[in-house]
Amino acid sequence: MHEYSIVGALVSRAEEEARRHADPRVLGLRVRVGELAGVDTGLLRTAWDLFREGTCCAEAELEIAPEPACWGCPGCGEAIAPGAVLRCPRCALPARLCRGDALVLERIEMEVGDV
Amino acid sequence: MCDDCGCGDPEKTSVEVHERILSTNDRVAAHNRAHFREHGVLAVNLMGSPGSGKTALLEATAARRPRASLAALSGDLATDNDAVRLARAGIRARAITTGSACHLDSEMVHRGLHHLDWDDAECLFIENVGNLVCPAIYDLGQRANVVLLSVTEGEDKPLKYPVMFKAADLVLLTKTDLLPHLAVDVEAIRDALARVMPEPALLPVSARTGEGMEAWIDWLKQVAQG
Numbered sequence: 254m255h256e257y258s259i260v261g262a263l264v265s266r267a268e269e270e271a272r273r274h275a276d277p278r279v280l281g282l283r284v285r286v287g288e289l290a291g292v293d294t295g296l297l298r299t300a301w302d303l304f305r306e307g308t309c310c311a312e313a314e315l316e317i318a319p320e321p322a323c324w325g326c327p328g329c330g331e332a333i334a335p336g337a338v339l340r341c342p343r344c345a346l347p348a349r350l351c352r353g354d355a356l357v358l359e360r361i362e363m364e365v366g367d368v
Numbered sequence: 369m370c371d372d373c374g375c376g377d378p379e380k381t382s383v384e385v386h387e388r389i390l391s392t393n394d395r396v397a398a399h400n401r402a403h404f405r406e407h408g409v410l411a412v413n414l415m416g417s418p419g420s421g422k423t424a425l426l427e428a429t430a431a432r433r434p435r436a437s438l439a440a441l442s443g444d445l446a447t448d449n450d451a452v453r454l455a456r457a458g459i460r461a462r463a464i465t466t467g468s469a470c471h472l473d474s475e476m477v478h479r480g481l482h483h484l485d486w487d488d489a490e491c492l493f494i495e496n497v498g499n500l501v502c503p504a505i506y507d508l509g510q511r512a513n514v515v516l517l518s519v520t521e522g523e524d525k526p527l528k529y530p531v532m533f534k535a536a537d538l539v540l541l542t543k544t545d546l547l548p549h550l551a552v553d554v555e556a557i558r559d560a561l562a563r564v565m566p567e568p569a570l571l572p573v574s575a576r577t578g579e580g581m582e583a584w585i586d587w588l589k590q591v592a593q594g
Contacts, residue, residue: 254470254502255470255471255501255502255505255506258469258471258473259389259390262389262390262391262392262393263389265392266385266387266389270383270385274381274383277378277381278378280380284389289530289531289534290505290531291501291502291504291505291531291532292505324566336563337563338559338562338563339562339563339564339565339566340562340566347566347567348566349566350534350566356388356389356390356505357386357387357388357389358385358386358387358388358389359384359385359386360382360383360384360385360386361382361383361385362380362381362382362383363380363381363382363383364378364379364380364381365378365379365380365381366378
């Protein structure tokens with residue numbers, strides 16, 4: 254269950270950003286997780302709820318933006334249907350993943366105290 | 369101060385990051401890769417289920433090339449049994465005992481390299497923790513990913529674990545000596561693979577009979593030269 258290691262990486266990144274902003278309250282993180290990123294979003298949420306305790310993200314919400322997978326032909330652009338053989342029926346070229354493998358931290362929302 | 373009324377409330381701010389979550393792992397992997405390139409060592413990440421035959425493959429590889437200089441890092445949750453087997457087969461080997469971690473990451477490999485005499489080897493095998501899920505997403509700095517699928521695991525394994533098979537440069541269908549005893553359709557495995565791997569490469573091998581072993585060693589040579 255590598256989702257714990259993903260959460261560990263997210264919390265470390267949030268802590269780094271929080272230090273830069275004089276330790277604000279971290280309100281939330283938004284991540285983008287592709288269908289073929291190898292991360293189960295349900296397990297990621299469970300891991301987040303358990304692992305964030307005692308960190309700067311203890312009160313932070315995790316927003317997960319799913320990214321569906323999409324395969325296409327690099328030659329003619331023909332879309333390859335999910336579950337089909339990954340080769341263009343017209344050009345016979347191997348399909349290319351257009352999107353769906355993202356595992357990206359998009360933004361961190363923080364509450365910065367009035368100074 | 370809040371923009372609306374000047375009441376002195378804390379202010380919300382949004383930091384745009386747009387960075388891969390595993391960017392720290394990626395950085396260490398790039399560092400490992402630079403080491404491998406500098407020493408001209410072919411690093412291969414071997415992945416597969418527990419019991420798919422990763423250690424047996426390496427033993428058989430070493431037996432066929434007794435003069436080759438091979439090194440291996442072998443990951444398991446507990447015990448150094450695999451590293452002991454590999455050392456007995458003539459491979460310079462070191463165990464990475466992960467405790468509870470279900471995969472190797474680039475930092476574990478980097479630490480492992482410090483305890484292994486690997487830099488004059490022709491090939492360094494990184495025998496990942498037996499698992500078809502987690503190891504797929506961690507770059508270790510390898511040149512190639514090789515996934516082992518044994519004939520007893522089921523024809524639809526690639527469809528069930530698409531991320532792992534998508535990451536593979538080569539899939540080794542292992543334990544083919546068992547095929548006469550099983551109702552396994554190798555063409556069904558090929559078909560499943562073609563639906564998750566854009567350029568499917570499947571090589572049937574048996575560490576026991578030696579079937580496919582020369583083709584496997586030729587493949588390693590081609591990758592090393594490429």
